[in-house]
Amino acid sequence: CTLVFIFAAACGDDVSRTGTEATPAVTRTAAVLPSTERPVEAASAKPGPSPSYELTARAFCKAEVSADIRAEGAADSAVVGALPSGEEAGVIERGGKWAHILYKGLAGYVESGSLLILSPVPVPEGDWSLILVNPSHKLPEGFTVELADFGGGQVDERIRDVCDRMFADAKKAGVSLKLVDAYRSEKRQNELFRRKVDAYVSKGYGRSEAEKLAATITARPNTSEHQTGLALDIVTPSYTKMNKGFAETKAFKWLDENAYNYGFTLRYGRDKTPVTKVIFEPWHWRFVGVEAAARMKISGQCLEEYLGKAD
Ligand SMILES: [Zn+2]
Numbered sequence: 682c683t684l685v686f687i688f689a690a691a692c693g694d695d696v697s698r699t700g701t702e703a704t705p706a707v708t709r710t711a712a713v714l715p716s717t718e719r720p721v722e723a724a725s726a727k728p729g730p731s732p733s734y735e736l737t738a739r740a741f742c743k744a745e746v747s748a749d750i751r752a753e754g755a756a757d758s759a760v761v762g763a764l765p766s767g768e769e770a771g772v773i774e775r776g777g778k779w780a781h782i783l784y785k786g787l788a789g790y791v792e793s794g795s796l797l798i799l800s801p802v803p804v805p806e807g808d809w810s811l812i813l814v815n816p817s818h819k820l821p822e823g824f825t826v827e828l829a830d831f832g833g834g835q836v837d838e839r840i841r842d843v844c845d846r847m848f849a850d851a852k853k854a855g856v857s858l859k860l861v862d863a864y865r866s867e868k869r870q871n872e873l874f875r876r877k878v879d880a881y882v883s884k885g886y887g888r889s890e891a892e893k894l895a896a897t898i899t900a901r902p903n904t905s906e907h908q909t910g911l912a913l914d915i916v917t918p919s920y921t922k923m924n925k926g927f928a929e930t931k932a933f934k935w936l937d938e939n940a941y942n943y944g945f946t947l948r949y950g951r952d953k954t955p956v957t958k959v960i961f962e963p964w965h966w967r968f969v970g971v972e973a974a975a976r977m978k979i980s981g982q983c984l985e986e987y988l989g990k991a992d
Pocket of ligand 1: 907912913914964965966
């Protein structure tokens with residue numbers, strides 16, 4: 682009996698996840714298990730007819746501990762397994778309340794609300810998309826990036842298409858996103874930082890104190906993600922200020938719910954200042970790739986925590 686995984690679309694290494702290498706040792710189907718059996722017993726159950734599933738998307742479990750896998754898409758249907766928090770499952774079919782999933786060879790139904798389903802549209806990602814740039818991780822010496830025009834600014838050319846798609850999809854959903862700033866050269870970052878320092882100095886702060894305060898709002902040169910071309914400052918025409926009020930807009934809500942599917946994460950979250958050393962910036966979105974963005978969304982980790990590089 683073979684269970685054929687056909688991965689319709691995926692990212693990175695998973696693109697070639699087809700055929701027998703992913704075939705589990707025991708083929709199990711939820712439908713053939715007696716309703717009283719728990720997952721442990723299920724492993725020794727007689728395999729049923731060999732099903733072949735075509736997976737339409739990847740999903741991560743976002744339930745706090747785990748999500749029940751049920752034989753049928755109904756709350757009173759037998760529980761045949763569990764999908765632990767953060768684990769990946771293949772989506773066979775997504776309905777409304779229930780999604781038909783495949784997890785380690787076990788097919789069954791999980792409540793859609795427990796899943797973070799990834800868009801099957803491929804998004805580029807790699808080591809480059811997880812670059813950490815912050816006060817203690819400066820841009821590497823001689824860092825360069827190929828740029829492409831986007832939204833009146835410039836971004837790393839590898840993410841231009843996905844930026845286009847994110848803004849277009851938002852528009853289709855009735856949300857207008859407006860780019861304020863993306864790539865910045867070192868020179869430009871230096872100017873912005875100096876300007877912020879001068880503003881504090883003019884308020885009466887000493888220069889070193891002014892620099893410290895300025896750095897919580899505008900990064901020092903070579904410590905800004907904007908120099909990578911992977912960070913976007915986004916507002917909306919009805920609210921163009923880059924302040925925490927942006928978090929109350931429809932545009933932020935859309936980004937908060939959907940940006941992970943385009944590989945973007947809210948980089949400086951509301952309660953993350955002790956880790957990021959940067960104030961809450963609901964307008965600053967950082968491309969990290971879909972997998973990382975989805976995992977950070979589920980875990981609530983910021984990039985430093987996700988990479989295990991929090992100071
Ligand atoms: Zn920014």
